[in-house]
Amino acid sequence: MAHVLVIDDEPAIRLALRKFLKEQNYEVSIAANSDEAFKVLEGDIVDVALVDLVMPKMDGIEIINRMKRMQPDLIPIVITGFGTITSAVQAMKAGAFHYLTKPFDLDDVASVIKTALEHRGLKEENRILRDQLHKEYRFAKIVGKSEEMAAVFDLVEKVAATDSTVLLLGESGTGKELVARAVHYNSRRKDKPLVTVNCAAIPEELLESELFGHVKGAYTGAIATVPGRFDSADHGSIFLDEIGDMSFKLQVKLLRVLQEQSFEPVGSTKTHTVDVRIIAATNQDLDRAVKEKRFREDLYYRLNVIPIRIPPLRERTSDIPLLTDHFIRKFNEANGCGIEGVEKAAMRVLMTYRWPGNVRELENMIERSAVLKKQGLIETEDLPEKISGMRDGDSATVKTAKMDVPETGISLRKSVAEFETELILKALEKTGWNKNKAARLLKLNRTTLVEKIRKRNIEKLIRRTGHNVQGD
Numbered sequence: 001m002a003h004v005l006v007i008d009d010e011p012a013i014r015l016a017l018r019k020f021l022k023e024q025n026y027e028v029s030i031a032a033n034s035d036e037a038f039k040v041l042e043g044d045i046v047d048v049a050l051v052d053l054v055m056p057k058m059d060g061i062e063i064i065n066r067m068k069r070m071q072p073d074l075i076p077i078v079i080t081g082f083g084t085i086t087s088a089v090q091a092m093k094a095g096a097f098h099y100l101t102k103p104f105d106l107d108d109v110a111s112v113i114k115t116a117l118e119h120r121g122l123k124e125e126n127r128i129l130r131d132q133l134h135k136e137y138r139f140a141k142i143v144g145k146s147e148e149m150a151a152v153f154d155l156v157e158k159v160a161a162t163d164s165t166v167l168l169l170g171e172s173g174t175g176k177e178l179v180a181r182a183v184h185y186n187s188r189r190k191d192k193p194l195v196t197v198n199c200a201a202i203p204e205e206l207l208e209s210e211l212f213g214h215v216k217g218a219y220t221g222a223i224a225t226v227p228g229r230f231d232s233a234d235h236g237s238i239f240l241d242e243i244g245d246m247s248f249k250l251q252v253k254l255l256r257v258l259q260e261q262s263f264e265p266v267g268s269t270k271t272h273t274v275d276v277r278i279i280a281a282t283n284q285d286l287d288r289a290v291k292e293k294r295f296r297e298d299l300y301y302r303l304n305v306i307p308i309r310i311p312p313l314r315e316r317t318s319d320i321p322l323l324t325d326h327f328i329r330k331f332n333e334a335n336g337c338g339i340e341g342v343e344k345a346a347m348r349v350l351m352t353y354r355w356p357g358n359v360r361e362l363e364n365m366i367e368r369s370a371v372l373k374k375q376g377l378i379e380t381e382d383l384p385e386k387i388s389g390m391r392d393g394d395s396a397t398v399k400t401a402k403m404d405v406p407e408t409g410i411s412l413r414k415s416v417a418e419f420e421t422e423l424i425l426k427a428l429e430k431t432g433w434n435k436n437k438a439a440r441l442l443k444l445n446r447t448t449l450v451e452k453i454r455k456r457n458i459e460k461l462i463r464r465t466g467h468n469v470q471g472d
């Protein structure tokens with residue numbers, strides 16, 4: 001309930017307003033002078049103050065100023081007698097939201113208060129949105145507000161301020177390149193180049209000369225002296241993507257750059273010294289690569305000073321709606337489409353799909369849907385079968401790779417039952433113990449699921465976990 005304070009030295013007006021505003025469901029306080037008004041403000045939050053401009057002790061404008069200092073969110077509305085319009089204007093300048101001239105109509109009072117409160121609500125909403133936007137888009141186009149991404153943002157912010165080598169780890173499509181850019185563009189090197197080299201895309205023989213340059217005649221076809229990417233990145237950053245694919249020989253040369261910031265171009269004995277921040281990325285398990293002697297241990301330690309692990313999309317499903325929105329907007333704009341969003345059931349599908357291709361897969365899927373659908377809401381039918389699992393027999397099944405039949409034999413019936421129970425519990429858990437939703441996930445009729453739950457005594461298992469199953 002909004003709290004309105006009426007400040008007027010005329011008792012009749014105070015009382016009439018109090019009665020009327022109470023009927024309008026406001027909490028009302030009254031004050032006959034400034035002292036009484038400030039006393040109310042000391043004890044209680046006031047949303048709207050109706051202030052008579054001409055008061056005995058202190059004039060209305062002064063009261064407004066002091067009230068705003070006490071409670072900056074308070075909305076003053078001025079009441080003036082006939083002939084004091086100029087001071088009403090002055091009051092507006094002092095921050096009054098509106099003014100009413102005596103004698104006023106009570107309905108006008110109600111409508112001004114209502115507008116004022118709505119206005120403040122919008123302002124507050126805008127402020128919250130702005131804060132959110134600021135946080136979400138703090139790093140250019142990286143969308144995400146999950147705890148996992150917040151941790152990534154925090155780390156990026158911290159390392160960006162240093163010259164440390166950064167190693168970005170994460171599955172394909174998780175946004176490693178975006179994060180690499182964020183590191184560079186949030187660093188003091190932001191006005192210098194960010195040079196990107198995809199170590200997997202360039203044949204091994206060429207990669208060395210690409211990175212370090214070569215002199216004329218260094219090898220057949222080297223018709224000119226060409227600087228390397230490390231030279232181009234001087235004072236800036238170099239992003240070495242897919243570093244796990246770099247050959248052993250080049251790893252040695254890179255290690256030296258990391259240690260001494262210097263190298264020799266191919267075919268040259270002249271040492272180049274550079275000042276380059278190295279950002280490396282890989283979707284490989286470098287620990288394992290080291291154990292398997294595919295990656296030099298010393299280089300790994302040099303690179304792994306500050307690892308930033310970008311979690312797969314399935315581990316931060318709360319970002320899915322936000323990313324979906326972001327991509328819909330992007331593709332609407334690019335293709336002149338009018339996609340309005342994703343229908344509820346389809347969003348549920350997006351939230352439960354495993355996204356092996358991570359954000360890139362989501363982005364591609366939205367692009368495809370936007371192009372095909374053009375208008376309106378994206379529905380489950382519009383999603384690729386792989387994601388919606390709509391065509392029966394085509395839907396996902398659980399991998400049974402780890403299963404084995406021991407020499408001593410196994411009860412098929414019991415194993416299958418256990419397996420079924422397990423899946424049902426997982427589905428219930430995933431849907432917040434909602435039978436309707438769980439049935440949909442398992443592509444069962446609700447009645448079939450209910451029957452199975454009863455038959456397998458699952459309700460009892462659940463009660464032990466302290467949950468309630470809904471959807472009856």
Ligand SMILES: Nc1ncnc2c1ncn2[C@@H]1O[C@H](COP(=O)(O)OP(=O)(O)OP(=O)(O)O)[C@@H](O)[C@H]1O
Nearest residue numbers: 141142143171172173174175176177178283359360
């Ligand atoms: N958090 C995010 N917000 C917005 N777009 C994102 C986000 N994460 C990834 N993307 C988009 O998804 C696509 C894949 O991201 P990116 O190329 O950075 O992934 P990657 O980890 O480098 O993948 P790969 O290992 O396959 O090279 C890009 O188009 C990128 O713009």
Ligand SMILES: [Mg+2]
Nearest residue numbers: 173176177241
């Ligand atoms: Mg990449």
